[in-house]
Amino acid sequence: MDGGVDLLIPVKMLHAAKSRLLGALDGGARDPRLHSSLVIALALDTATAAREAVGVRRVHVLTADSTTAAAVRADGFSVVTDHHDAGLNAALRHGSEWLRNHVGADRIGALQADLPALTALELGAAIAAAGQSRGFCPDRQGTGTTFLLAARGEALDPRFGVGSARRHREAGAVELRGSWPTLRCDVDTAADLGEAASLGLGPRTAELFERADQVGARRPARRGA
Ligand SMILES: Nc1nc2c(ncn2[C@@H]2O[C@H](COP(=O)(O)OP(=O)(O)OP(=O)(O)O)[C@@H](O)[C@H]2O)c(=O)[nH]1
Numbered sequence: 001m002d003g004g005v006d007l008l009i010p011v012k013m014l015h016a017a018k019s020r021l022l023g024a025l026d027g028g029a030r031d032p033r034l035h036s037s038l039v040i041a042l043a044l045d046t047a048t049a050a051r052e053a054v055g056v057r058r059v060h061v062l063t064a065d066s067t068t069a070a071a072v073r074a075d076g077f078s079v080v081t082d083h084h085d086a087g088l089n090a091a092l093r094h095g096s097e098w099l100r101n102h103v104g105a106d107r108i109g110a111l112q113a114d115l116p117a118l119t120a121l122e123l124g125a126a127i128a129a130a131g132q133s134r135g136f137c138p139d140r141q142g143t144g145t146t147f148l149l150a151a152r153g154e155a156l157d158p159r160f161g162v163g164s165a166r167r168h169r170e171a172g173a174v175e176l177r178g179s180w181p182t183l184r185c186d187v188d189t190a191a192d193l194g195e196a197a198s199l200g201l202g203p204r205t206a207e208l209f210e211r212a213d214q215v216g217a218r219r220p221a222r223r224g225a
């Protein structure tokens with residue numbers, strides 16, 4: 001029986017996360033508390049859309065960070081503790097084994113935590129497109145990976161990092177090729193934030209930028225604006 005995908009969303013320690021976005025909310029002042037709230041907002045918008053997607057059984061945030069864990073638990077997400085913060089692929093291998101051993105997960109996926117424009121429709125379409133295969137979705141540049149889905153009963157075998165799209169392809173994952181701009185739009189830079197704003201930011205991220213705007217910081221510039 002098809003029980004749906006248990007999805008891991010990895011978030012590293014807040015002081016180290018999304019370093020290229022440091023200062024994005026405060027005109028470069030780089031307030032660490034504001035930065036932490038941005039990292040958490042990105043993850044919550046991603047996780048909230050993912051939870052609504054057809055084919056998803058449960059969303060688990062994978063983190064060693066206690067502030068992140070508390071914030072996502074408050075919104076009803078499960079937390080898988082990454083004790084080591086030993087790098088993304090090691091964390092995902094640990095998370096994948098934990099889900100197989102502790103919650104009986106038989107189909108596991110990994111979704112990047114920085115997809116603030118994600119819609120449930122697009123993630124559901126990508127899961128459907130994968131069928132029973134191991135699949136991955138490249139980012140909008142075509143080189144990275146925003147979503148990796150194991151075949152049923154198999155471990156995740158993640159190969160994230162620079163050039164991960166090629167590595168996932170070479171390792172036998174099927175490239176999921178639909179036109180899913182919100183699933184492909186991970187945000188590493190201010191320019192990426194502008195792209196996500198053009199697609200429509202999720203409510204947590206949008207609210208942070210609304211508030212920042214009121215105190216004079218710039219909103220992410222929309223494409224073509
Ligand atoms: N749980 C966990 N998540 C990780 C770890 N390393 C990276 N991640 C997460 O994996 C995703 C991609 O990580 P990176 O590309 O290394 O870093 P980033 O935080 O997106 O951004 P930069 O600091 O700007 O490189 C992000 O959501 C990270 O929070 C880890 O060791 N443990």
Ligand SMILES: C=C(OP(=O)(O)O)C(=O)O
Binds near residue numbers: 088139144159
């Ligand atoms: C880790 C990856 O992405 P990013 O560095 O954009 O978060 C990846 O695409 O494999």
